Amino acid sequence: xxxxxxxxxALAGLLWRAFGDAAGESADPGLALARGHGCLSCHxxxxxxxxxxxxxVAARYRGDPEAAERLAGIIRAGSVGRWGRVIMPRxxxxxxxxxxxLAAWVLAQGQPAKP
Ligand code: HEC
Numbered sequence: 001x002x003x004x005x006x007x008x009x010a011l012a013g014l015l016w017r018a019f020g021d022a023a024g025e026s027a028d029p030g031l032a033l034a035r036g037h038g039c040l041s042c043h044x045x046x047x048x049x050x051x052x053x054x055x056x057v058a059a060r061y062r063g064d065p066e067a068a069e070r071l072a073g074i075i076r077a078g079s080v081g082r083w084g085r086v087i088m089p090r091x092x093x094x095x096x097x098x099x100x101x102l103a104a105w106v107l108a109q110g111q112p113a114k115p
Contacts, residue, residue: 032103039102045109052083055110058089060106071103072096 025032034040042050052060061067076099078090094102 001006028050028105031107033098033102034105036093037098037102042088047088048083050086051088053109058107058109058111068100068103071106072099075099075102 012108025035030081034043044053046055047053048056057071074088074097076091078088080087091099
């Protein structure tokens with residue numbers, strides 16, 4: 001009985017991941033890009049994992065007009081010492097254009113969605 005309930009929960013979770021995320025990605029190309037480049041294996045959208053949560057990054061640089069440009073560079077070059085002692089390795093697979101798109105997307109996290 002309890003096992004069946006657990007199984008049902010696990011299945012519901014799997015379905016939610018499969019379909020919920022797919023819908024989220026088509027509505028959010030930045031999310032798809034971040035996932036495609038493996039950013040989300042270290043970064044949470046909101047909370048710290050290996051690296052800072054993207055909403056935390058956005059909150060830190062809110063009101064900083066140069067943040068997008070700087071973060072685009074950092075995303076490709078990697079970083080250490082800004083958030084702690086864990087290193088973000090450089091991301092050679094990310095093109096400059098993608099880095100700019102990712103930086104803008106990160107800075108938009110945790111903000112109310114545009115109408
Ligand atoms: C191996 C784990 C890892 C991966 C993969 C990774 N990051 Fe990071 N990221 C980190 C860590 C750790 C930090 C904090 C570095 C520091 O303290 O300077 C960080 C910091 C950042 C920051 C904040 C930089 C700052 O100056 O405040 C941004 C933005 C960021 N990452 C974006 C990305 C994007 C976009 C990707 C995918 C292309 C990515 N990261 C992939 C671990 C990772």
